[in-house]
Amino acid sequence: MQVRYFKEYSANLDRDMEFKMYGHAGVLCLVIPCQDGRFFEWEDRKMFDLVSGLVDAGRIQFVTVDSVDAETWSSYGPTEPRMHRLEAWNRYVMDELIPSALWKAGKPQDEQMMVMGASMGAYHAVNLFCRYPHRFSRLLALSGLYDMSRYVYDGNYTHEFHINNPLAYLEEL
Incomplete structure (x- = not known):
């Protein structure tokens, strides 16, 4: 299985972010780690070994991402700065990581992906x-x-919190 490691600066998060890509062809799937997890979590737990046949056959490839849960959902600080940080992570994933991964995978920038966690x-x-x-x-x-x-510890149910709370915003879609 082809495995590639990357470390790229994120303007949205103002720091370097690490990620890995597994495979050489197929549907690109974004893999998000468990709470407070790192980009290498699924590899460490041998999750990719279970689908190595599909990866080697070029049916699927994966890109793994770091979370910022320790600064957002796992932090007991005020809601507003935690949600600002979560929105920065969302922008990082959508505006920086995904375009970079699509380019590295040789895929068009408008290609749809799979996401899992x-x-x-x-x-x-x-x-x-x-x-x-x-x-x-x-x-x-x-x-x-x-x-x-x-996860609203201070009673401050902000707009950014609302748009990151699926059971709250889904009824509005």
Whole structure:
């Protein structure tokens, strides 16, 4: 299986972000780690070994991303700065990581992708899938939490919080 490591500066997050790509052809799938996870989590847990036949056959390829959960959902700070950081991560994924991964995969910039995750990664996958339907055509979300209201610790239910709380905004779509 072809595995490539990248470290690129993110203007949205104002720091270097690491990611890996697995495979050489096929549908591109964004993999989001579990809560507070890192881009190498799925590899460390041998998840890609289970689908290596599909990867080697060129049916699917993966791009793994770092989360900022420690600064957002896992932080007990005020809501507003945590949601600003989450929105910066969303912009990083949509405006920086995905275009870079599509280019590295030799795919057109408008090609739709799959997104997947487990636990908090499932939440992120659902949130991205629902907010950006033009980008994602497939979703696999395993054991996620989709009502994020328990994460408002200061009573400040901001607009940015609302647009990152799928069970709140889905009825508006």
